[in-house]
Amino acid sequence: MEQIPEPARERLLTLLGIFEQHPGEMLKSGGIEALTGWARETIRKDLSCLNGEAAGSAGGYRAQVLIPALKRALGLDSPRRYCIVGLGRLGSALLNEESFARGEFELAAGFDTNVNRVEILGGKTPLYPSYKMSEVISRLGIAIAILCVPREAAQSAAEKLAAAGIQGILNFTPRTLTLPAAVTVRNLYVADGLRSLAVAMGRREKD
C-alpha cells in the first residue's frame, strides 16, 4: 500500500466510487476517461498497482473484482470504529444516518456535554456524557471522530479527542483545528462547501 503515491490513492478512491455505481458491469479505461477526464494511460497505471487478479482484460475492468481489490489497497477492508461528538441538530442527524457506513465504518458511540440530551436521545448507538470520552474511546478502540460541537467548543474538544488517542477527525465545525501531526483532519463545514461550489459556478458562468 505504501508504494502508491497520494494523487494515485485519491484517484483510486474516486475509481472505487465509480465501480460501485456500476456493480456487475465491465468498464473500459476509455469509459472511465469519459467519466473522470483523466487520461486512460493514467487510469491503467493506477489500477496496475492492484494485485494481478484485478488486472483488466481486453473486455475491461470487472467492477465485481475491482471493488474488493480497491478496498484492500486503500485499507478500507477492515471496519474502523467512529464516534460523533456533539449531538445538536447536525450531530443527532448523523447519528441516525448509520446506513452510510457501508461496512467500512462502525458507529460505536456519541458524546455530548449536555447530560440531559444524552439521556433523552434514543437509538441504537450508546451515548455518553463528554467527560467519559477518553475512557470510552480507549476501551472501544475508536479511531475516528465526527466533530459537530459549536465553533467555540471545537478546538478544546479536538484536543481532548487527540489526547484520547483519536487518529482522525471529520470536522463539521467552522473552526480550523490545530492538532498534533498524528491526527488527520478533514474539514466538511457546510458553508465551505457552498463557497467552493459558488466559486466553481462563478468560473463556469465566465466560460
Added chain:
Amino acid sequence: MEQIPEPARERLLTLLGIFEQHPGEMLKSGGIEALTGWARETIRKDLSCLNGEAAGSAGGYRAQVLIPALKRALGLDSPRRYCIVGLGRLGSALLNEESFARGEFELAAGFDTNVNRVEILGGKTPLYPSYKMSEVISRLGIAIAILCVPREAAQSAAEKLAAAGIQGILNFTPRTLTLPAAVTVRNLYVADGLRSLAVAMGRREKD
C-alpha cells in the same frame, strides 16, 4: 476574475479562510507557508492577482483588507440564494444552521415531497411541497440547492432542479449525479468524507 487559474482560485479560497481565522492581524507569507505548506512565492503570486489596495507591505498582509478583496475576487461579495431539497433528519438540521451563511448565502426555501412534513416543520424559512419547486426557484431567483433526499430520489430531483434553472448543487446523497454541464455539482456525502479521512490516516500510519 476569469484570469485567475483554477488551482490559484482554490488556494485563494483557503487563504480567505485563514485570514478569517485571524481577523485584525497582519500575516506574513512565511507564516501562511507554515500553515498551508505552500511555498511563499506561490502565496505572494496568488495574492498579487488582487487589486493593488490588497497588496502586502513589508509588515505582511492585513486580514481586514484581504478578506473583502478576496471575497470580491472570488465572486462571494453578493449573496446568492439557496434552497434545501429533502427535509429528513439531515435536511432539517441544515435548515436550522442558517448561521453558516456568513452573509454570502441566503436560505430562501425548503422543499419536501411529503406535504405533512412541510406543514409540521416550523422555522423562519418558507417551506414548500416539491411540486412547487420549479415555480418557487424561478420566482425567488434561487441559484443553489443543497440536496438531501434519499439516494433513490436523488437523480430525478437533481434533474428537476436543473430544469428549474438551478446553477449549483451541493450533493449530500451517495448518488453520483448526471446533469447538463451548466450545473456545477459538489459532492459532500458523509461516508465519502470518512473514506477520504481513513485513506489519509492509513497513509500516515505507514509514514
